Amino acid sequence: MTPSRPLALLGARPRIDRSEWPSWPPRRAEFKAALEKVLADDQWGLGSDAVSQFEAAFAAAHDATYCLSLANGTVALYAALAALDIRPGDEVIVPAYTFMASVSAVLRAGATAVLADIDPLTFNLDPEDTASRINGRTRAIMPVHIGGNPADMDRFLSLGSEHGLAVIEDAAQAHGAIYGGRKVGAQGLAGTFSFQSSKNMTAGEGGALLTNDHAFYEKVYELANCGRTPEGPAFMHLSAGLNLRLSAFQAAVLNAQLEPFESEAELRESNGRFLEEALNGIPGIRCAGRYARTGRNAYHLLIFRYDPGAFAGLPKTRFLEALMAEGVVATDGYRPLQELPFVNHTGAPLPVTEQLCRDQVWLRQFELLADRPLLERLVEAIQAIQAHADLLLEAPHD
Ligand SMILES: Cc1ncc(COP(=O)(O)O)c(C=O)c1O
Structure with missing residues (x-):
């Protein structure tokens, strides 16, 4: 990786090869x-x-x-x-x-x-x-x-x-x-x-x-x-x-799957906690919190909010593209259900849902079954995107 090409989206080698992630469904x-x-x-x-x-x-x-x-x-x-x-x-x-x-x-x-x-x-x-x-x-x-x-x-x-x-x-x-x-x-x-x-x-x-x-x-x-x-x-x-x-x-x-399930659930929990701590340390990223009485999150998804303001104004779509290019499958998530034509929502507004649907980024459960060093590289990818967000904004794209 050369300093002039710090991100995969700008031509550098991706930080992660997609094949490094655990496969899902599992093959056993x-x-x-x-x-x-x-x-x-x-x-x-x-x-x-x-x-x-x-x-x-x-x-x-x-x-x-x-x-x-x-x-x-x-x-x-x-x-x-x-x-x-x-x-x-x-x-x-x-x-x-x-x-x-x-x-x-x-x-x-x-x-x-x-x-x-x-x-x-x-x-x-x-x-x-x-x-x-x-x-x-x-x-x-x-x-x-x-x-x-x-x-x-x-x-x-x-x-x-x-x-x-x-x-x-x-x-x-x-x-x-x-x-x-x-x-x-x-x-x-x-x-x-x-x-x-x-x-x-x-x-x-x-x-x-x-x-x-x-x-x-x-x-x-x-x-x-x-x-x-x-x-x-x-x-x-x-x-x-x-x-x-x-x-x-x-x-x-x-x-x-019953026998390995408990150890997988524990691994997702410890990797999820690790990622949350690391990601919450990045300005503009805020992971979902948990209630005090929660003993274990199943982490089917690790959901975090993305604030473009802390990434030089980089739109979320471009942030996701940059992360995908680094080998991390991060996606947008749900639309507010009140937008569905068959849902008759006549009640009070739902501003928190609407805001989260704008901010949300999803990581998937089997990514939390990966080894720690791979998760560290995921965190580094987000830090690098933040550090070079201005270059992404300048770079021509569709
Ligand atoms: C929150 C929630 N409810 C219900 C379902 C429906 O489950 P299924 O796809 O097995 O019908 C899903 C599945 O994606 C879900 O995520």
């Missing part, structure tokens, strides 16, 4: 063996041991009594809401900063999605703003542990009991996250997870619902299993249920 020999075992079995779906083993292990790993594996995180959320017997006119409060599935599940369950703003420090659903949007039609609150960073569950659980509302955690991004000394997912009435390809535990697609409430578990089971009861005959259908089941092949791939 155990997956092949687990899949071959299912192939040789009679049960590829209903009645398979792989599915029941996964459900028992995932519940135990998340301090929950019941786990129902499901086709994906979207239908898991839908099933949780539908099992509340939601009716048209009922309202469910969801954060304006989340993946659209959190809202589409509410709409598909027939309720109105009421968007609430987020906490500017943690980027999670704001309890105060949530409280201000509760009324006689509110049926449930859906905190989303955004990026795997636990929401303020103490506050949401007390709001829930104060107003007689169900608290459904969208834990799609929060496998293994800890709040108040317990895993997230079954802290409220129920919580749901996703095993889609990008997630910290994945089967390509897949989902799960956790609860400690037996009656609620049975309601979701019936909905997800053609109207059947867990022990009932195959052709006894209590209601117009759907088939939302996970297959044995997906369960087998998930089972093979």
